[in-house]
Amino acid sequence: MIVLSTPLAVIAYFLIWFVPPFEDGKVIWYLIFYCIFQTLQTCFHVPYSALTMFISSEQKERDSATAYRMTVEVMGTVLGTAIQGQIVGMANAPCLPGPGDIDLSNSSLSVRLNASGPVISLDDTKVAYMIASGVICIIYVLCAIVLFFGVREKKESCRPRSGPMGFFQGIKLVMGHGPYAKLVMVFLFTSLGFMLLEGNFALFCSSTLGFRNDFQNILLVIMLSATLAIPFWQWFLTRFGKKTAVCAGSLSVIPFMILVVCMKSNLIVTYIVSFAAGVGVAAAFLLPWSMLPDVVDDFKVQNPDSTGHEALFYSFYVFFTKFASGVSLGISTLSLDFAGYISRGCSQPEEVDITLKVLVSAAPIALILIGLIILYSYPITEKKRQGNRKLLQEQRDNEADSETDSTELALMI
Template identity: 65%
Template sequence: MPWIIFSTPLAIIAYFLIWFVPDFPRGQALWYLLFYCLFETLVTCFHVPYSALTMFISTEQSERDSATAYRMTVEVLGTVLGTAIQGQIVGQADTPCLQDPSDSALAMEGANHTQSTTSLKETQNAYLLAAGVIASIYVICAVILTLGVREQREPYETQQAEPMSFFRGLRLVMSHGPYVKLIAGFLFTSLAFMLVEGNFALFCTYTLGFRNEFQNLLLAIMLSATFTIPIWQWFLTRFGKKTAVYVGISSAVPFLILVAFMESNLIVTYVVAVAAGISVAAAFLLPWSMLPDVIDDFHLKQPQSHGTEPIFFSFYVFFTKFASGVSLGISTLSLDFAGYQTRGCSQPARVKFTLKLLVTIAPIVLILLGLLLFKLYPIDEEKRRQNKKALQALREEASSSGCSDTDSTELASIL
């Protein structure tokens, strides 16, 4: 909780300053780089303990799974809310595209002369207003989390000595086979969906020709994901988590293939967007719901370990950030080589083809690789049941041992 409490106000300040335009034009790039990196660092300081709380709010697997489903539903809903707020506020002061992308320098000069100072100021104020609204929601959610959640410790952990060192814990965690296989599969599937997410707006604008519809299409995807997370939660409790991973994440492949070969059709695109949201829900929920099972398995194999949960979650978050960075790098380099023109009203055919590859073919390959790695993941439903029984026996033993120690202490005080 201290990490969440102290990182929140600093993250709010950094986020607001990202959208503030300083008066010194030569140092603006450094300004944005500094505060963006600072914001990402502070958000990580919030996200890691926030995610790790899953292991400390209950000792029951079913309750942890329910908490994970609830957490991911709210996260997707928060993404929907943020997209809607940013899109509606900033969309009122959107900067027009450049009509002549083949001569971007002249076009930019013309745009700078035609756009009034008042219009530019309105755009800057719109971004600041959206940042202020989102920052307010951030604070409210952090307060609710801090005041409404109480941590619980495992009974057998309370008798342990102080937590092991970070480097020893890291060595044990990264040598745990199920965790390595899980994060490898998680990395590839996350990279696949981040490629789609990062290039979706450009794909809708230039390849499909729906410049004014991409915000609504993105909203359709995220709303579909929000409503289907509870369905996937029911599915994984009924058929198992590995089966849910195969069915949920692989269901995106047919729709990505359809997008690759279909003509520009708005109705079909909306249908594909809603269907894609179903797979996005699975990609959000299922890998995170499998992580507590890995930690339980680790505790059984390393019963003397204590305080390693943050290491598990921190590297899960690290690989999420890593996938985001790789996705951004691949997209930027690919579009640059293809000749992408910033703010152009149209793009060369090579750019449209590159966007289609980034949104369809590349994610399909990454999804298939991720599913292959998930196939090697050893914790199935039978293994989960065995681990649950073993942990329950360990808790009962620790509880009875604690009672015996208490009785002995009381007897000694009487004597």
């Protein structure tokens, strides 16, 4: 699936940034290729993330593999942010003065607004996006090659012991597992909160705070901080437990969310807040994926004769990631549209600034707190996790003994 989806996903991604030579139907063009890309990316992401369950049966090894996977995944995001942000940032078209930017008593004001840097044409911006997308596509292909040839599955550890089960029957069984349903809801709300923060923080920095030429560097600081913080959160969860780590990681970013909207525009403070936000983003990246194998183990303990459902667990996790991303984008777009957002405007109405403050502070905080309230009832504690590990090890030992006895009996006959 990974090999089949990669070349098609690369083509679809490139065409998202390509400007078609016609005016009518551009929206349909981008909608089609964006949907195709997201579908193909899901075809890549589900088996890629589910590989965690197939490379080892030990909890410590899976937690370590998840930490390494998320570290490299965030590093890839940093690389993508740096490449696309820096290439596109050098070709940013100048802002457009709105009615509030024009002072009739000073006719040179609108000229100065657009004369702060070199004049960038629309064609230059198009070329910059094409170059950036081409580089991202090359990295995508290289990573898929490394994954395909560098990872080996332990297929014997997931050999089914029962007959095939229908797809909808499997969905009902998986979604009916209480710990998984609660973890998915926690993941949905916390992810939605962090996605609202990430998706609107660049616009907040460039529009509300006035750091139009620094927003790509601010995003880079966030992702770099997230990369550096993942090893810390891996140590923290092994020392204090995963539920505690999720609470600490999610709550750690809230004071900085409040600080950034309460203080006056200050670039140094913004960088500090961005670094702190990256620490929380690292927790949001790592911890939910680190908890998912524990839920799968708990499911196996309660349903010992039902195997091979790992892909369903991970596919719904990926689905809710996409769902949170879509909801975040929809909320942001509609909110800014209602507030009167001016695309490429040198300044925005006061309603837009208020809306952005809500989208990067109040709304994410509320969603994160809802997720943590649900997390309180999540039943898999460290004690239960260790108990599940022992029970699964006993199951594997019994299976090995049964296979040995069967082999000896066959040889005697």
